[in-house]
Amino acid sequence: MTQTIVIARYNPEQDEKPHHEAYQVQSDDNTSVLDALQQVQQQDPGLSFRWSCRMAICGSCGVMVNGVPKLGCQTFLRDYPAGLVITPLSNFAVEKDLIVNMEPFLEHLSAIKPWLINTAEGTQPHVQTPKQLAKYQQFANCINCGLCYSACPQFGLNPEFRGPAALALAHRYNLDSRDQGKAQRMPELNAKNGVWTCTFVGFCSEVCPKKVDPAAAINQGKVESAKDMIVSVLKPSGAR
Amino acid sequence: MSSQQNGRRPYLPPFRRDWWLQLRFYRLYMLREATVLPLLFFVGWLIYGLYSLGQGPMQWQHWLEFMAKPWVFVLNLLTLAASLFHAKTFFELFPRVMPLAPPGLMIAGQWLGTVVVAIGLIVLLGGYV
Ligand code: SF4
Ligand code: FES
Numbered sequence: 001m002t003q004t005i006v007i008a009r010y011n012p013e014q015d016e017k018p019h020h021e022a023y024q025v026q027s028d029d030n031t032s033v034l035d036a037l038q039q040v041q042q043q044d045p046g047l048s049f050r051w052s053c054r055m056a057i058c059g060s061c062g063v064m065v066n067g068v069p070k071l072g073c074q075t076f077l078r079d080y081p082a083g084l085v086i087t088p089l090s091n092f093a094v095e096k097d098l099i100v101n102m103e104p105f106l107e108h109l110s111a112i113k114p115w116l117i118n119t120a121e122g123t124q125p126h127v128q129t130p131k132q133l134a135k136y137q138q139f140a141n142c143i144n145c146g147l148c149y150s151a152c153p154q155f156g157l158n159p160e161f162r163g164p165a166a167l168a169l170a171h172r173y174n175l176d177s178r179d180q181g182k183a184q185r186m187p188e189l190n191a192k193n194g195v196w197t198c199t200f201v202g203f204c205s206e207v208c209p210k211k212v213d214p215a216a217a218i219n220q221g222k223v224e225s226a227k228d229m230i231v232s233v234l235k236p237s238g239a240r
Numbered sequence: 241m242s243s244q245q246n247g248r249r250p251y252l253p254p255f256r257r258d259w260w261l262q263l264r265f266y267r268l269y270m271l272r273e274a275t276v277l278p279l280l281f282f283v284g285w286l287i288y289g290l291y292s293l294g295q296g297p298m299q300w301q302h303w304l305e306f307m308a309k310p311w312v313f314v315l316n317l318l319t320l321a322a323s324l325f326h327a328k329t330f331f332e333l334f335p336r337v338m339p340l341a342p343p344g345l346m347i348a349g350q351w352l353g354t355v356v357v358a359i360g361l362i363v364l365l366g367g368y369v
Contacts, residue, residue, distance in 0.1 A: 091255070153260070201266070201269050219333075219336065219337040223338065
């Protein structure tokens with residue numbers, strides 16, 4: 001069956017700003033948005049978009065479909081009988097066509113130190129029980145696709161906001177029994193652009209392809225942040 | 241190297257002021273936030289009632305008549321509906337913030353608590369004891 005899809009195009013060397021263009025693609029029940037984009041690329045090799053794994057693992061194929069952030073490889077034309085408008089991920093600057101600059105997102109990610117911080121000497125493996133793993137496992141499923149940032153109006157309003165995935169990842173490491181870096185991460189969570197910027201709109205969790213529920217993680221982070229502040233007030237000054 | 245030199249000219253669309261009108265999910269979020277507005281009226285009338293109570297029987301009677309006015313009654317009904325909607329959303333969000341028990345159990349528990357407290361208040365303040 002032939003279906004019409006509309007794609008936002010932007011060529012920084014020619015266009016003042018992005019515009020929409022319609023294309024015809026062949027689709028059946030198995031045609032994903034990514035497949036459709038590749039068909040269009042056959043017609044117009046200039047069309048730029050990111051992809052790699054085609055199986056919802058690499059997190060690189062994020063686009064907006066009718067205004068909702070989606071993974072192109074996991075979204076199917078059959079679910080859009082009324083047609084689709086494919087635009088680049090919201091709240092990020094467009095470099096070309098469907099490619100956005102993910103740099104701000106990566107900066108937020110690295111700011112919360114998303115790695116195990118452990119001062120233990122030696123080469124012993126860190127033992128962890130299934131129960132300890134279960135505490136953070138859900139939050140460890142993030143594939144860094146950035147869809148949650150496009151779903152977040154607070155990030156749209158204030159790009160300095162650390163944002164859903166980064167704060168969820170901070171929470172993930174803080175909950176990890178092998179990690180000792182919580183004291184280093186808490187200042188980021190407590191800061192102006194940390195967890196308290198979140199107003200629990202919750203659309204991030206709705207669009208997350210990995211069911212990470214970043215909104216829950218951030219709001220659990222608020223509980224931790226509140227505890228951290230109370231403790232710092234009660235502690236005699238100078239003690240740390 | 242500047243953006244000009246390397247041919248980059250990133251385009252950041254302006255953030256729409258009407259972002260919350262764009263999706264049903266956002267509209268429901270705004271509705272949840274807006275439930276505070278009718279609550280403001282309600283709190284105002286409650287304070288007015290306390291004040292009237294202190295002023296003696298005349299003023300108290302006046303307040304009762306005011307509360308029985310149709311438009312006040314309708315606004316109070318709206319407040320009740322808004323508060324119930326807010327409670328529903330809040331009760332559903334709470335187990336995600338503090339996962340102390342299975343979500344279904346926590347949601348049911350919160351509603352049960354609400355009903356118990358409401359009945360308790362009606363019995364206590366309604367002069368049934
Ligand atoms: S939390 Fe979910 S939506 Fe956000 S980057 Fe990770 S996988 Fe993507
Ligand atoms: S291509 Fe890897 S997530 Fe879609």
